Amino acid sequence: MSSTRFRLAGATFTLMLVAVAGCTTGEGVHVDGADGASAGGVLNAAIGGEPDQLDPHKTSAYYSFQVLENVYDTLVEPDANLEMQPALATGWTTSDDQLTWTFTLREGVRFSDGSPLTAEDVVYSYTRIIDEKLNTAYKFATVRSVTAPDPTTVVVALTAPTPNLLANLGGFKGVAIVQKANIESGEVTTKPVGSGPFAIGSYTSGDNIRLVRNDNYWGEKPKVDGVTFTFVSDPTVALQNLRGGEVHWTDNLPPQQVPALLDADELTVRSVPSTDYWYLALNQARKPYDNVAVRRAIAFALDREAITKAAKFGLATVNQTAISQNSAYHYEYAPYTHDANQARQLLDQAGVSGLTLDLMVTTEYPETVTAAQVIASQLAEIGVTVKIRTLDFAQWLDEQGNGNFDAFMLGWLGNIDPDEFYYAQHHSGGTFNFHKYANPTVDRLLDQARTETDQGARKQRYEQVAKQIVDDASYIYLYNPDVAQGWSSGLTGYEVRTDRAIRFRDAALAK
Amino acid sequence: MARFVIRRLVQSGVVLIGVTLVVFLLIQLVPGDPVRVALGTRFDQETYEALRARSGLDQPLVPQYFDYLRRALTGDLGVSFRSGRPVTAILLERLPATLSLAVTAVLFAMLVAFPLGIVSAIRSGSLVDHAVRVFSQFGVSVPDFWMGIMGILLFAGVLGWLPPSGYVALTEDPARWASHVALPAATIGLVTASILTRFIRSSMLEVLSEDYVRTAEAKGLRARVVVLRHVLRNALIPVVTVVAVQLASLLGGVIVIEVLFAWPGIGRLTFDAVRARDYPVLQGAVLLVAALFLLVNLLVDVLYARLDPRIRVR
Numbered sequence: 001m002s003s004t005r006f007r008l009a010g011a012t013f014t015l016m017l018v019a020v021a022g023c024t025t026g027e028g029v030h031v032d033g034a035d036g037a038s039a040g041g042v043l044n045a046a047i048g049g050e051p052d053q054l055d056p057h058k059t060s061a062y063y064s065f066q067v068l069e070n071v072y073d074t075l076v077e078p079d080a081n082l083e084m085q086p087a088l089a090t091g092w093t094t095s096d097d098q099l100t101w102t103f104t105l106r107e108g109v110r111f112s113d114g115s116p117l118t119a120e121d122v123v124y125s126y127t128r129i130i131d132e133k134l135n136t137a138y139k140f141a142t143v144r145s146v147t148a149p150d151p152t153t154v155v156v157a158l159t160a161p162t163p164n165l166l167a168n169l170g171g172f173k174g175v176a177i178v179q180k181a182n183i184e185s186g187e188v189t190t191k192p193v194g195s196g197p198f199a200i201g202s203y204t205s206g207d208n209i210r211l212v213r214n215d216n217y218w219g220e221k222p223k224v225d226g227v228t229f230t231f232v233s234d235p236t237v238a239l240q241n242l243r244g245g246e247v248h249w250t251d252n253l254p255p256q257q258v259p260a261l262l263d264a265d266e267l268t269v270r271s272v273p274s275t276d277y278w279y280l281a282l283n284q285a286r287k288p289y290d291n292v293a294v295r296r297a298i299a300f301a302l303d304r305e306a307i308t309k310a311a312k313f314g315l316a317t318v319n320q321t322a323i324s325q326n327s328a329y330h331y332e333y334a335p336y337t338h339d340a341n342q343a344r345q346l347l348d349q350a351g352v353s354g355l356t357l358d359l360m361v362t363t364e365y366p367e368t369v370t371a372a373q374v375i376a377s378q379l380a381e382i383g384v385t386v387k388i389r390t391l392d393f394a395q396w397l398d399e400q401g402n403g404n405f406d407a408f409m410l411g412w413l414g415n416i417d418p419d420e421f422y423y424a425q426h427h428s429g430g431t432f433n434f435h436k437y438a439n440p441t442v443d444r445l446l447d448q449a450r451t452e453t454d455q456g457a458r459k460q461r462y463e464q465v466a467k468q469i470v471d472d473a474s475y476i477y478l479y480n481p482d483v484a485q486g487w488s489s490g491l492t493g494y495e496v497r498t499d500r501a502i503r504f505r506d507a508a509l510a511k
Numbered sequence: 512m513a514r515f516v517i518r519r520l521v522q523s524g525v526v527l528i529g530v531t532l533v534v535f536l537l538i539q540l541v542p543g544d545p546v547r548v549a550l551g552t553r554f555d556q557e558t559y560e561a562l563r564a565r566s567g568l569d570q571p572l573v574p575q576y577f578d579y580l581r582r583a584l585t586g587d588l589g590v591s592f593r594s595g596r597p598v599t600a601i602l603l604e605r606l607p608a609t610l611s612l613a614v615t616a617v618l619f620a621m622l623v624a625f626p627l628g629i630v631s632a633i634r635s636g637s638l639v640d641h642a643v644r645v646f647s648q649f650g651v652s653v654p655d656f657w658m659g660i661m662g663i664l665l666f667a668g669v670l671g672w673l674p675p676s677g678y679v680a681l682t683e684d685p686a687r688w689a690s691h692v693a694l695p696a697a698t699i700g701l702v703t704a705s706i707l708t709r710f711i712r713s714s715m716l717e718v719l720s721e722d723y724v725r726t727a728e729a730k731g732l733r734a735r736v737v738v739l740r741h742v743l744r745n746a747l748i749p750v751v752t753v754v755a756v757q758l759a760s761l762l763g764g765v766i767v768i769e770v771l772f773a774w775p776g777i778g779r780l781t782f783d784a785v786r787a788r789d790y791p792v793l794q795g796a797v798l799l800v801a802a803l804f805l806l807v808n809l810l811v812d813v814l815y816a817r818l819d820p821r822i823r824v825r
Contacts, residue, residue: 052549052593052787060551133561135550189595205604206775207678232676232773236660240667240675394543394788401547412552424553431555 040224041509042210043491045502046238048252050206050231053189056176057125057134062413065173066251066502067209067229071112072176072194075103075122075154075169082275082327082416082499084166088117088177088195089154098161098453105152110216111179112199119148125177126156136175138424138431139168161451163458164417171416172501197222197505207231223493223508242267242486248509249487249494251502255313258484269486270496271315277322277421278367278411279475280375285403285436288352295473296336297346301382302375303338308479311371316479321466322412322421324480326498329418329459331466336476343382356385358406364393368409371478375409400434411481414499418462419450426465426474437474519812523805530801531583531794535576538790545592545788566592579794588798589791598795601780606799609769609776611681612699613761615692617754619700620707627704628711633738635716643708650705656767659698663771666694676773695772699765703757710753714746721745748818752811759807763800 051064056072059065077087089103109117126146129136142165144157156165169175182193190203197219198211212226230247232238238252243266253261253269261269282289282298289295304318317324320334347353357379361368369390376386391399399405415421424430427446428438442465449461469475485496490510497503546563547554563569570578579589588598631643667675673694679687718724719742727737762777769778777796784792 050783053595055595058595060549060553133558135554135558137558138553138555186595204678204680204775205601206608206779207773230677230773234676234771234773237663237676237771237773240663241677244667244671244675246674246677392543392786394545394548394786397547398542398544401544410552432552 040222041511042226042228043224043249043504043507043509044228044230044247045504046230046232046241046247046250046252048231048235048238049233051209054192054200054203054209055183055188056173056178056192056194057129057132057136058189060135060174062500063231067211068173068176068192068194069196069501070198070211070227070504071192071196071200072173072178073109073196074173074176076166077170078167078416078499078501080495080497084170087170088122092166098163099158101156101158101165103154103156105154106218107152109195109218111193111195112214112216113179113193114216115179115181117177117179117195118151119154120151121177121179122146122154123148124180125175128178128183129175139171139175161453163451163453163455164419167417167420171420172414172499198227201226219505222505224504227504239486242488245488248491249485251483251485251500253484253486255315255484258315259313261486266489267486268489268491269484271482271484272496272498273317273324273326273480274483274500275324275327275415275480275498276411276413276500277319277324277415277477277480278316278371278409279322279477280407280409281435281475282407282473283403283405283435284438284474286406288350288355289406291350291352292472293346293350294352294355295476297343297350297352297382298379298384299336299473299476300339300343300346301379301384302336302476302478303378304478305338306378307371307374310374311367312479312481315482315484317482318479320470320477322469322475322477323415323418323466324498329421329462331463333467333470335470340381347382347384353383354385355383356387358387358389360389360391360396360399360405360408362391362393362396362410364396365411367481371409403434403436409478416499418458418465419446422446422462422465422469423450426469435474437472439468439472439474442468442472442474515816516809516813519809523802523809526805527798527802528580530798531580532576534794534797535579538793539572541788543788545790548788549592583798588795591789591792593787593789593792598791601792602777602795602799605775605777605780607680607682608678608774609762609778611688612692612696612765612769612774612776613758615696616699616703616761617758619696620703620757621754623700623704624707624711628708629715629738629743631708632712632715632719640712643712647705647708650701651709655698655702655765656771658701659695659768659771662694662698676771678773678775695765695768695774699761699768703761706757707750707753711746711750714749715742718742718746748815751814751818755807755811759804762803762807 047063047066049063051059051067052061053059054064054068056068073088075087075089076084079085088106088109090106092101092103094101105119111117123146126140128134130140130143142158142160142162144159147155149155176194178188179193182188191200195218197214197217199214201210201212203209208228208230210226210228213222232241232252235252235254238250239254239257241247242250258269258271261267262271282295284290308314308316308318320336321331323329323331359372359375361372363369372388376388379386400408423446424432426437426442427433428443445461445465449458449465452458452461483496483498483500487494491507492510493506493508494504546559546566546568549562550559582589586599590597591601627643631640634640663675666673673690677691679691681688724737724741727741766778766782769776770782777799780792781796784796
C-alpha cells in the first residue's frame, strides 16, 4: 500500500536530480558530428556484450564476430543460402588429384588504411593461424602449404582431398585476411585493419565500438556513414533502447517477448531457423549409459515440443537430426516419437530401474537451465530421477573436459559444412567427443566423407552417419533454434542470416 | 600530522601486498579453466596447449606470484588473458566512469539524506519522522536492480525523458553525460540515502540528548542556532565516516547497476572478468578497489583529526 507512495517518492527524487543536473531530456538519438546529416547517417546497433578483443584469429567470442563481420574479408564467403561465393578470390581451380587449389585474387583490393592487399597477405594470414596454433588451426588440418607465386595468385597445397576447403576458408571471419603491420604492432586487438566495408573508427572499452565507412572498399560502398555497436547486456534495456529510438537494431531481445513483437507494427522483428543445434548427450563411459537401450529409452521419453516451448518460447524447430531443414544436407529421420511406454520397456529390457541421472547445465545458456527442468519432469514419468547441476560456464567446461557428468545439454553453434556437425563430436578421436561415443562404422564413414570429392557420394555418407548417430543415440537432438533480431522501421536493406552473421554493408537508414 | 600520515601510508602498503596474496590464492581455488573459456567449445589439444603457454598459465605458482608482485610494484599488472591488453591501461580507461557515477550518487544521497535525517531527528516521533523511517527501510530492503528496472520503465519507457542505458564521458559532453548518469546514480543514491538518513537521524538524536545542548537551550539560544551550530557540527563527525565508507564501496563499482545500465566502469569490468576467468584483470580490479578504499580511509582519518582535536592527541 504505502510502498506505492514511496515509489512515487523515489520518482520525485530522481526528478530532483535531473533538475539539479540541468540536463535536457528527450533527445536520445546519437548524431555523431556534423557529417551525420550529410549522407546515410550512423546506424546504432545494440549487442549483448563486449568483444573480448578484435583480433579475428584469436577471439572466439560471438560479440567480436558481430563487429568483425563488417570489418574483414575472407577469400570466399557464404551467401544467404550458405553457398560459398567469391569474395577476395574471384575464382579458383582444383587440380585433378584434388590436392592443389589455385585461387585468383580480386585486383586492386586495399586495406582500409589504403595499403594494397596481395597474395602475400593471404599467405601471412593462413601461416599465422597454422604456425601459432590459433583457434581456427583445426580448419587447416589438411593444409600442407600456402604460397603466392604472384601478387594475385594463392596456391593451397593439401595432404588429402578436402571438399569442404571453401567452407573452411570462408565460413566465418575467424579465418579473415589480416594485415601484417597491424598484427606486428599489436594494434589489432583494439584497432584492427581489414578490407571490409567498414573500418574501426573508435573503441571505448566497456561501452561501444564505432565503425566508419571504408572508402577504399572494393565492393559496393555502404549506404550508411557508420555503425556504432553499443554493449547492452540486459535484453529488456536493449528493447527499451530500440523502442525509444536510441538504437536502430538489436539481436538482444527478451525471448519471451519475441512472439508478440513479430506482430508489432512499430518495429520489424524477424526470426529465421539457424544452423545451430541443441542436444542432450549421455556419458557413454558410465554405466548404464553405455547401453544403447538406455539411451534410446531416454530419447523416447522426451517431448521435444514441450521442451522447445519452455526453453525457447516456441522460437525453434524440433529436430531429431543435427542439420536443419533449410540445408541441402538435411536428412529426414525422426524415429523417437514421444512414448513413455516404449521408454519403460527399453529400460526393463536393459534391466535398469531406480536410475538417478546427473544432468549438467550452464547459466551461460539459460535455455539449458529451463529445458533441464522440463526434461527432469519428463524423465520422472519413466522412473528416472534427474538431479540438475547448474554451473557457470567455466566450471561447466571443466567438468565436461573431465568427463564428470551423466548427461549435459548444450548447443553446437554456427555450422556450414556437414563435417562441422559431426566429426569433432562423434568420431572416436574427435576433440569434442566428451561423451565417449565410439562406433567404427561411423568413424570410417566420417573419415571417408571428409575426403570424398563426389558431392552425391558425400551426401550419402553423411546421411548414413546421421542415421547411425540417431539410432545409437550418440547425441539426442532436440531442436534448431531461430535467430531473432529486431530493428526500427527506418532501417532497410538488412536481412537476418541463418549463420548469424551480422552484415550491415547493404543497410540504409531513412531520413 | 606528517608522521601520522606516513605511518598510515606504510601500513596501507603492507595491507595491499596482503591483498595481492589473498586474491592470488583465492583465484587458484576458483574452479574453471580460463584457457577453455577463451577457446569456447571448439578447440584441439595443440591449440589449447599453445594458448596456455602464451598466457603463462603453465608456470609454477610461486614464481608466478613473485613475478606478479615484482611487476605490480612498478605499476605493471600484467596483460588480460582475453584481450591481450595491459591491465593497468584497461583499469585507467574504466575508472572515470565509475568515479563519476559514484560521486554523483553520493552527492545525490547527501542531498536527500541530510534534510530528511535532520528533520526526522528534530521532530522525533512525529508523522514526518515515521514517514522518513519507512522511506529508509524501503530503500534498504528493496533490491537496487529492481529499482533500476522500475526507473528505466518509468523514465525511459513511459515518460521517455531519459535514455535507458549507455554512457557518454563527462569530458566529452556534460549534458549528455548527465542525462545518462541520472538514472543509475539515482538508483544507487536512493539506497545510499536510506542508509545515510538513518545514521544522521540517530547521530543527531544522540547529540540532542547531550548536556551541552540542554545548556545551550537554557541560555535561551534560538532553536535554529542550537541545531546548526552545536548539534549538527558534532553529529557530523561520525557521519563523515559513513559517507566516506559508502563512497569507497561505490568506487569499487556497483556491479549489478553497472551491468544493468551498460555503464562501462570497474564493476562491469569485474563482472566480465569473473565470467571469462580473466584472472589478471580480476586481480588488478580487486587491487585497485582495495587501494581506493585505503586511500579514502586515510583521508577520512586526516579529516577526522581536523574536526575533532581529541583524536590528534593520540
